[in-house]
Amino acid sequence: MTSARAAAAEAWAFRARVEQEAALRFDRLAAVVASFDPASPVPAMMRRAADDERRHTELCARLAGNLGLQVVLDPEATPPSIAPRSLDERQAALYEVVAACCITETESMATLTTLVAAEPDPEVREVLHSISKDEVVHSRMGWAHLSREAAATDVAFLAPLIPGMLAGTIDEGLFAAAPADEDPEGLLRLGVLPLEQKREVFLGTLEQVVFPGLEKFGVDPEPGRRWLARAAGC
């Protein structure tokens, strides 16, 4: 197996697990948000998103399998809340929605857009297209929820918590040197960003989409910006 093929198999297997967790998280959050904002469109969007994520899980697992890595998923998996325990239920829901949708799904959309433009293999392209159609909505539902909460309550408490959310979205190798045997073209064909592009997409999305978005809805982006400067060694 080539290094690109092995790395891509690992990446798609990881995505399958992440998508499964996202499905469970959206199902749980839909019920919580509906309990304090019954007029919101977000819970219905989350329930549809959970179905999307279950479909994505199958697509990602199938691609990993085609690349030589069988994915074994735990059907009993129940991802815990990622919110700090000091938050009340409504604040915790907002924390999770911002982390999962405003940050993670927005970063996913930027990544998918870049990957689709890189002329991947046809089978990979089909999966990327299918997932990206849904991820637009998943990101939007996060911004929709944040905008509603910003109008209804104080969301400023999130600002110092943003660095923790950001730290959870990257692995420590993101700002390190690329592996010596990295095959950027091979990776792109199989739907994986080479390290340098991954960094560019991550930084650009935070600086030009996520931070301005947070600021627009009353969440000070400065703690996040300071974390990013330290993490990226700027």
Add this chain to the structure above:
Amino acid sequence: MQFKKLFQVLVLGGAMVGAVAATACSQANAQDKAKKPPADAGTTNSAGSGVKGW
């Protein structure tokens, strides 16, 4: 990568989704209140505030 376009589609698009639903809700509330018998006519201010808020 067109980050500006992503901002418009995701952040501003998301805000519109939230706001449109709030508007639809306000309009539905206003319609419900409009259907109430004349004895409740004193509530027109609150019905109006929903529309004004929008």
